[in-house]
Amino acid sequence: MLAEQDPVVIQLFNEFDRVVMPNKKVDQAEAESLIAYIKRESDKGPARAVPRLPASVAPADRELGRVQSMALAVFALVSIIIITVFGFVGKSTDKPRVVDMKSAYRLRRILFISGSAALLSLLAITLPVTPYVVNAEPKAEIIYTTARQFSFTYSREPVTSLEELRFVEGLRVLEVSADALVEFRVTSLDTNHGFAVYDPNGAIVAQTQAMPGYFNRLRIHFDKPGFYAVLCLEYCGVAHHVMRSGIIVR
Amino acid sequence: MLNTNEREWDEQYMELARRNTLTWIAVTFILFPILVLAGVFMRFVQGNTLGSAREWFYPMMTLHGMGMVGVAYVGGMACVEQVIAKYTRPSDRVSFFAIIGTVIGVVLLLVSVLIGKFAAGWYFLYPLPLKGNWPTWSAVVFLLSVTVLGATWLIWCLDLLRAIAREYTISKALGWHYLAGKTEPEVPPAIIITTVSLIGAVACLLSGVIVLALFYVELLTGTANDALLMKNLTFFFGHVLVNISLYLGVAVIYDVIPQYCGRPWKANKIVAISWNSVLAIVLFAYFHHLYMDFVQPTTFHYIGQIASYMSSLPAAVVTIFGALTLVFHSKMKWNMASMFLFISMVGWAIGGVAAVIDSTIAVNLRFHNTLWVPAHFHTYMLEGLVLMILGFYYHYLQEQSQRAENHTLQRMITGLIVVGGYGFVLMFYLAGASGVPRRFATYPAEVGHGVPYSLVAIGFVALFSVGLALYISEAGKCWLKAARS
Incomplete structure (x- = not known):
């Protein structure tokens, strides 16, 4: 249809960043069924206020x-x-001389011991800080997040197939209250x-992967309100x- | 003492090996600048300056990634093959076969990307190749390209290992007799590092073969694969391949730096312990690529961080410290080769520090798949391995051609490549730390600050490119003289 200049x-x-829509291999009957479904649902009108995804905007005060x-x-x-160190060593070749290898080996030993100690200390400090959920406490609000090319859907029930996705009440943008602890259970339906x-x-x-x-x-x-x-x-x-x-924290 | 026939055979062999090395250098000099341009194209698109061509971003990303990983690997292999030819005899026929196989693989890659617009990225993470909006045939041609390259490189690795084993046995080539306290036979460090690298290469290429086989099974039977298993196999393949490519460059440093500083660099117990531990560590560090896959057993995540941290010790304390000791107050003969090789260790070290930082699980939670990732690997590839390869190429070509050197020009080339390269990667680091994602053709407003970083990076790439063009001009003149002799 692009070639036909529709x-x-x-x-x-042009609106979607000149990205060609992937061919979903929908046949004539499926397309007609889909159009009929959209028309039927549109005719019903909105059942309740659904939060809309705000347009992409830069944060007012960006911080690291x-x-x-x-x-x-x-x-x-x-x-x-x-x-x-490299600059110092490179420059030292202006004045060639014999180097005492014994003191070099002594320095290497010191570097090895101090380097090992530094790495082990860093490991001890950082290894306990992980994002992995090890138990169910404290209790969190559970949100199932389903990724597919090229959108996210939030729901209260797990979704494992496109068929299931049709029947859950899914949201494109999530609203949570400030100070909420949310557990996202993230999966993918394609890649x-x-x-x-x-x-x-x-x-x-934070982040995680959505994997089929x-x-x-x-x-x-979510400790501070705003748009995430x-x-x-x-x-x-x-x-x-x-x-x-996006996630709107109120 | 060689008899006349053996001497003639030896001379013929060295001439064939020389021809093969010159061919590899020519292949690199053609492919590398083209692939740099593909990378520059990506930064232009990210800088919102090539709107109409942005649909080519992801195909070019695939070409740039796959091409650069391939060039880095074959460049490293070509260098060590020439280095170890002093000590042993890899088959010149297999080396020629590797050139042909690589060219066929590259042609298939170009067909897949340029005609089929295949764009699943260089590590073709399952199941994306089968789920994109490119034709299925282009995915098949891409997988065939990787199959040809993988099979060719596997045979090439096995032949080099065969040649090393014939001369030293594998256990001695790994320096295990040093571990047992013996000092004889003397094994050059380049042989130990090459053996470690080749064993790693065989392991990762076998992993790649399994991934490809599972893709083909799914294509033929429709049976879906397990995404987590495929991810583990893919990242084991990709991580180890990139790391051992770098180690091949380090093997070259061990062999060539002593020739410029006039001090020997011999293997001993410490070198053997260091490189054997590298072999063990590199096989487990790949787990850090899967930190964000929370369903992976947590123990594997911890192993990933511990292995990644520990991998820095042998590199820093043995190899880099050893090289610095060797150069310190030596009668160093500085030219483009020795400058490149010396400075390449800075890129290796800084890129390594950035990698260790990102391998911290708590940091990776914020840095995973941001521009910090290309920042660190461009540092140790562009300012590390590429300098090692180009440094060795120039060393070899200069040795062959004995051309008069212009040291002022060589210092200028080095300056352009260093300033251009580090300025370019600095933009990645700053953008990555502030949350700009990698692999975005254009940036939504939330991460719109990625645009100016892209534009500034282009300026630095221009400096790098001028340096690269001057380098190829200088080295190319040596190449022509060597090829004619």
Whole structure:
């Protein structure tokens, strides 16, 4: 239809970032059934107010997260040390001389011991900090999140097939109350997707993968109100970059 | 003492090996700049400057990724094959077969991407190749391309291992006699590292073969595969392949740096312990790619972080420290080869630090699949492995051609490649830390700050590209002189 320059298709094509809609291989009968369903549902009118996904907007005051800032600072510091050491050693070749290998080996031993101690300490500090859910306490609000090319659907019941998706009451954008602890049970109906949640300041709070055949359990404590954008962070096809959703925390 | 026939055979062999190496260098000099352009195209699209061509973003991403991983691997293999030819005799026929197989694989890849618009990314994560809006035939041609490349490279690896085993036996080539406290026979460090790398390569290529077989089974029978199993196999394949490519470059450093600083770099117990532990660690570190798959057993996540942290110790304390000790106050002969090789270790180290940071589960929760990921691997590939390969190529070509060197020009080339390369990756780091995702053709407003980072990165790539063009011009003149001799 693009080749035929159909005006509606051209408009949709441009509106959706010039991404060609994947061929869903729908035959004539299925297409007619689908159109009839949409018409029937549209004629009913909205049953209740459903939150709409706001347009994509940049956070008013973008901030790096605390973990991100720390990681960047550590990286910058160690990189500067590496560059300084290499620069120093490179410059030393201006004045060639015999090097005492015994002191070099002594230094290597010190580096090995101090490096091992530093790594083990970092492991001890960071390993307990994981996002994995090990038990059901404290109690969380459970939201099933179903990803497919190229959208997310939130529901109270699990969805494991397209057939089931038709019959659940699914939402494209989620509303939760401030201070809520939500457990997302994330799956996919087609390929791998990412489910990444950005806080109102634009920093990633947490993420997990949406994988066909599995439910990943991700818990997030929404401590501040606002709009939390959700983006797909696992490449999932040609419209990957427009796959977005959101969580409104009131 | 060689008799006349053996000497003639030896000379013929070295000439064939020389021809093969020159062919690999030519292949790299053609493919690498084209693939750089594919990468630049991606940054232009992300910078919102090529609106009408953005539908080509993901096919180009697939070509750039697969092509660069392939070029890095064959470049590393070509370098070590030439290095170990001093100590043992890999088959020149297998090496030629590897060139032909690689070219066929590249042609299939180009057909799949440029005609079929196949765009599942270089590691073709299951089941995306079968679920995209590209024709099925293009996915099949892509899988055939990977099959041809994988089979060719597997045979190439096995032949190099055969040649090493024939000269040293595998246990001695791994330096196990050093572990037992013996000092004889003396095994060059390049042989130990190459053996470790090749064993890793065989393991990862076998994993790739299993992934491909499971894809073919699904294509032929319609039986769906398990997504988590496929993910484990795919990331084992991809992670180990990229890492061992880097280690092949490190083997070259062990062999070539001593020639410039005039100090020997011999294997000993410490080197053997270090590289044997690298072999063990590299096989388990891949778990860090699956941290965000929460259904994976948690123990595997912990193993991933521990292995990733521990992998930095042998690299930093033995290899990098050893190289620095070797160069420190030495009568270093600086030229483009020695500068590239020395500076490549900075890229390896900084990229490694960024990788270790991202391998922390708590950090990965925020950095996974952001631009921090291409930031770290571009650092140790572009400013690490690529410099190792280009450094060795120039060393080899200069040795063959004995062309007069322009040191001012060489310093300028090095400066352009370093400033351009690090400026380029810095934009990835800053964007990644602030949540800009990788593999986005264009950025929605939530991560719209990715656009200016892309535009600034293009400026740095321009500097890098000028440096690369001058390098190829300089090395190309040596290549022509060497090819004519």
